[in-house]
Amino acid sequence: xxxxxxxxxxLAGESGYAARKSMEILVALGDLFGADKLxxxxxxxxxxxxxxxxxxxxxxxxxxxxxxxRVKVPTxxxxxxxDLQDWKALGISEDFAAKQKLVIDxxxxxxxxxxxxxxxxxxxxxxxxxxxxxxxxxxxVTYCNSVxxxxxxxxxxxxxxxxxxxxxxxxxxxxxxxxxxxDLLVTVDRKLxxxxxxxxxxxAIGKRANNKVVLIEGILGTNSEKPSIDYLKTFSASIVxxxxxxxxxxxxxxxxxxxxxxxxxxxxxxxxxxxxAYKAMTDEYKTIDFVSLGCxxxxxxxxxxxxxxxxxxxxxxxxxxxxxxxxxxKEQAAKLGYVKTIEAAGAHVAADTCMAxxxxxxxxxxxxxxxxxxxxxxxxxxxxxxxxxxxxxCVQAALSGKWS
Amino acid sequence: xxxxxxxxxxxxxKGEALVTKQQxxxxxxxxxxxxxxxxxxxxxxGQSFAGKILVFPSGKGSTVGSYGLFRLxxxxxxxxxxxxxxxxxxxxxxxxISEIPMVDKIDISKIKTGDIVEIEGDTVRSA
Numbered sequence: 001x002x003x004x005x006x007x008x009x010x011l012a013g014e015s016g017y018a019a020r021k022s023m024e025i026l027v028a029l030g031d032l033f034g035a036d037k038l039x040x041x042x043x044x045x046x047x048x049x050x051x052x053x054x055x056x057x058x059x060x061x062x063x064x065x066x067x068x069x070r071v072k073v074p075t076x077x078x079x080x081x082x083d084l085q086d087w088k089a090l091g092i093s094e095d096f097a098a099k100q101k102l103v104i105d106x107x108x109x110x111x112x113x114x115x116x117x118x119x120x121x122x123x124x125x126x127x128x129x130x131x132x133x134x135x136x137x138x139x140x141v142t143y144c145n146s147v148x149x150x151x152x153x154x155x156x157x158x159x160x161x162x163x164x165x166x167x168x169x170x171x172x173x174x175x176x177x178x179x180x181x182x183d184l185l186v187t188v189d190r191k192l193x194x195x196x197x198x199x200x201x202x203x204a205i206g207k208r209a210n211n212k213v214v215l216i217e218g219i220l221g222t223n224s225e226k227p228s229i230d231y232l233k234t235f236s237a238s239i240v241x242x243x244x245x246x247x248x249x250x251x252x253x254x255x256x257x258x259x260x261x262x263x264x265x266x267x268x269x270x271x272x273x274x275x276x277a278y279k280a281m282t283d284e285y286k287t288i289d290f291v292s293l294g295c296x297x298x299x300x301x302x303x304x305x306x307x308x309x310x311x312x313x314x315x316x317x318x319x320x321x322x323x324x325x326x327x328x329x330k331e332q333a334a335k336l337g338y339v340k341t342i343e344a345a346g347a348h349v350a351a352d353t354c355m356a357x358x359x360x361x362x363x364x365x366x367x368x369x370x371x372x373x374x375x376x377x378x379x380x381x382x383x384x385x386x387x388x389x390x391x392x393x394c395v396q397a398a399l400s401g402k403w404s
Numbered sequence: 405x406x407x408x409x410x411x412x413x414x415x416x417x418k419g420e421a422l423v424t425k426q427q428x429x430x431x432x433x434x435x436x437x438x439x440x441x442x443x444x445x446x447x448x449x450g451q452s453f454a455g456k457i458l459v460f461p462s463g464k465g466s467t468v469g470s471y472g473l474f475r476l477x478x479x480x481x482x483x484x485x486x487x488x489x490x491x492x493x494x495x496x497x498x499x500x501i502s503e504i505p506m507v508d509k510i511d512i513s514k515i516k517t518g519d520i521v522e523i524e525g526d527t528v529r530s531a
Contacts, residue, residue: 021500021501024413024500025497025500025501028412028413028496028497028500029493029496029497031410032410032412032491032492032493032496032508033493047467048467048468048471053431053468053471054468054471055436055471055475056475056478057436057471057474057475057477057478057479058471058474058475060478061471061474061501136467154467155467156467156468156469156470156493156494156497157467157468157470157471158470158471158497158500158501159470159493159497
């Protein structure tokens with residue numbers, strides 16, 4: 001990979017420890033994946049924020065980098081292991097909270113905006129068509145590539161940080177035109193009416209696409225209007241969780257779709273494939289003790305909908321319910337009275353965090369959620385039974401303690 | 405025997421090889437305290453790679469795996485060096501931040517468990 005004279009100096013350590021380490025990481029990745037050069041990026045999203053995933057060694061690594069590492073481009077964070085303000089209400093221990101705060105402090109010393117969210121595009125961070133960025137959370141990367149048409153590889157924690165300290169990333173993968181060309185045509189022959197329908201579609205396509213980029217048709221034919229941001233964000237989360245590719249195109253919806261010819265390889269997703277996806281994410285176990293909405297982080301529309309359904313109700317005893325979102329969305333929702341309504345019912349608006357990265361192992365037996373991605377993390381990582389359905393079904397489960 | 409590969413992290417180390425044909429997940433598939441493989445389905449399950457030259461085709465799994473290697477290093481139970489057939493980003497970044505000498509693009513079928521192997525830059529030698 002070609003390096004400028006300036007890059008060479010950074011590699012030799014002239015700009016300090018964090019910059020040298022970062023350049024080593026970028027050069028190794030560039031050489032490994034055949035990048036020709038480093039390209040400038042507009043923003044970075046760093047993953048590996050929850051202390052639950054980092055442990056003390058990860059914390060130490062970040063503290064070392066924070067000594068002389070300063071970000072060169074706007075950088076923000078993936079969700080943390082807790083609501084950074086109301087963590088006690090979520091049942092997080094003092095010890096965990098203290099460690100999580102040290103992680104956030106280290107990121108703050110690096111000059112990072114410590115807003116922790118997987119939906120930066122809901123709070124004003126919206127890269128433009130063709131712009132290069134280095135984002136790390138898989139649903140955010142997929143939304144960014146597909147819906148916004150900006151360009152990002154799926155970065156790991158350290159490689160995203162390296163890109164932030166250098167302000168550049170190696171030019172390979174989804175930064176290149178040729179890697180964005182679809183190689184599988186997917187015809188959708190089924191009406192999609194709820195968030196969980198879009199999650200099920202992501203499951204059905206992800207499981208069949210292997211590592212292919214898909215071009216999807218039939219969405220506008222069967223569904224009269226364009227899918228909402230909420231549908232596209234849950235679909236982005238699901239397709240990359242159950243598949244591997246962080247880019248898709250939808251005819252008539254995503255900005256690059258019209259550039260491409262139909263790929264030769266074809267599959268159809270209809271009623272039976274969607275039903276199979278629902279079945280795979282639904283356990284027989286009917287008792288519910290955890291309800292989680294907002295994976296990816298909830299929009300104001302979603303919070304308003306949940307508040308409307310919870311108004312004047314009480315959760316069943318023994319049920320915990322989280323509506324996860326970005327801090328700025330929670331603040332707005334508080335001003336509009338939604339947070340009060342949700343809390344009055346006994347549920348929580350959990351900012352900065354979510355069920356996939358909070359320390360939940362052993363706390364709950366069975367979750368109800370709108371999120372296909374959430375099912376994957378809660379069943380695999382946290383050994384919960386899972387139920388997926390609409391917002392109304394999940395709220396009903398929270399009020400009754402049962403899935404029906 | 406001398407094999408040439410591609411440097412992932414430059415260094416010179418010599419030790420006993422532990423070889424597997426299966427991929428390794430450094431988040432969830434290893435014990436970061438003990439330096440052993442903890443993945444129940446792995447052929448090396450329960451075996452220690454601490455202080456050895458760990459030879460495997462490539463890494464797999466979560467992007468948190470880079471921190472898994474770092475935790476091993478901090479706990480003093482990391483591999484002495486690593487050799488891959490076709491390295492992916494998670495292990496590469498893990499080797500760099502943990503400063504574990506590592507070579508990629510090596511025909512790992514040429515190395516057997518128990519061989520005394522030396523890594524020097526892009527070169528792998530065994531007796």
